[in-house]
Amino acid sequence: MYTKRCYLTGNLPPITNAPKLENLLLWGNNLSGNIPNSISNVSMLKELDMARSAIDHDWTFLYSLANCKHLKRIIVSGNPLSGVLPTYIGNLSNSLRDFVASNCEIMGNIPLEIVLIVLTIMYRRCQRRSTTLPIKDDxxxxxxxxxxxxxxxxxxxxxxxxxxxxxxxxxxxxxxxxxxxxxxxxxxxxxxxxxxxxxxxxxxxxxxxxxxxxxxxxxxxxxxxxxxxxxxxxxxxxxxxxxxxxxxxxx
Missing domain, CATH: 3.30.200.20 (Phosphorylase Kinase; domain 1)
Incomplete structure (x- = not known):
């Protein structure tokens, strides 16, 4: 679903009867309200791009994305999202590669879950290289x-x-x-x-x-x-x- 810069306004309606939707791209619209909880029904979703769409000050939509096991990319840059990133972000898809939230009013520390995701990625990369590296005592x-x-x-x-x-x-x-x-x-x-x-x-x-x-x-x-x-x-x-x-x- 590609509706970038279509100047859409109003609340994003409930998302139903779209179980095979893979890409929801709503960049550059003038939406209001929150991302609906019904997005959890889009279990095949791979990319969510809501950058510069004026969605409201709430991170709770992340809870609804836990059911999207194929999700690889989340972009919410340039929205009036504020506050502390919830630790629940660590429960998102294992396939998640990009979480972009630049120009949002994020406060507080980076959740430990995000740090561990980064460490896990680094560990997997080290594992791939370990076959060519000598084993050290340490x-x-x-x-x-x-x-x-x-x-x-x-x-x-x-x-x-x-x-x-x-x-x-x-x-x-x-x-x-x-x-x-x-x-x-x-x-x-x-x-x-x-x-x-x-x-x-x-x-x-x-x-x-x-x-x-x-x-x-x-x-x-x-x-x-x-x-x-x-x-x-x-x-x-x-x-x-x-x-x-x-x-x-x-x-």
């Missing part, structure tokens, strides 16, 4: 991580002292620590009182233990109990991205 070490206790992490950070705090995120805090063998590490401690923290820990463990890339910090091991969960990562001494971008000393 890759093998990821499969047999060292064991570490809450007590040792506490000693490594002087009881998670504030002076060792490197930063904080949606699900917890990151501390600098020194293990008993003298190794400097970054310790990501999950705040289990935060909704979604348990799931976030499981997802990160599952995704990051299988990814080896020079631009991704290596996971050394984890510490998991009923009331404490943490990831132990290589410590990078060059600060964080925010400091590199905004510090006058780097430019």
């Amino acid at each position: 890759l093998l070490s990821l499969k047999t991580p060292r064991r570490i206790s809450h007590a040792e992490l506490s000693r490594a950070t002087n009881g998670f002292e504030e002076s060792n705090l490197l930063g904080s995120g949606s699900f917890g805090y990151v501390y600098k620590g020194r293990l008993s063998d003298g190794m400097d590490v970054a310790i990501k401690v999950f705040n289990l009182k935060t909704e979604g923290a348990f799931r976030s820990f499981d997802i990160e463990c599952d995704a990051m233990r299988n990814i080896v890339h020079r631009n991704i910090v290596k996971v050394i091991t984890c510490c998991s109990s009923v009331d404490f969960k943490a990831l132990v990562l290589d410590y990078m001494s060059n600060g964080n991205l925010e400091n590199l971008l905004h510090s006058k000393n780097h430019f």
Whole structure:
């Protein structure tokens, strides 16, 4: 369905009786309201292009796209969409290649689900290249991580002292620590009182233990109990991205 720049106005009507529709291209119209929930009926949809169509300030239409298992491309650039991207975006089609939302008023952090999608893509690319790369000892070490206790992490950070705090995120805090063998590490401690923290820990463990890339910090091991969960990562001494971008000393 191709109706780009046809100057259509009004609400987008319910989409029914179109189970084989693959492309819905409504770029450059003057629509109003939200994308109807009935779009979930278009199970064969591959591309949704609603750029510059004046659709309203709501991301809930993403929930309706979960049934579109063949979806490869979503474009909503230049619309008055605002607020925080919902974490539900991680439940969209595994075939999704492009999600374009430039010139929208997005706030907050990028959801972990999007980060994990990117990491998964990078992991798959590394897998394709692995047949031509030599196996290194540090890759093998990821499969047999060292064991570490809450007590040792506490000693490594002087009881998670504030002076060792490197930063904080949606699900917890990151501390600098020194293990008993003298190794400097970054310790990501999950705040289990935060909704979604348990799931976030499981997802990160599952995704990051299988990814080896020079631009991704290596996971050394984890510490998991009923009331404490943490990831132990290589410590990078060059600060964080925010400091590199905004510090006058780097430019």
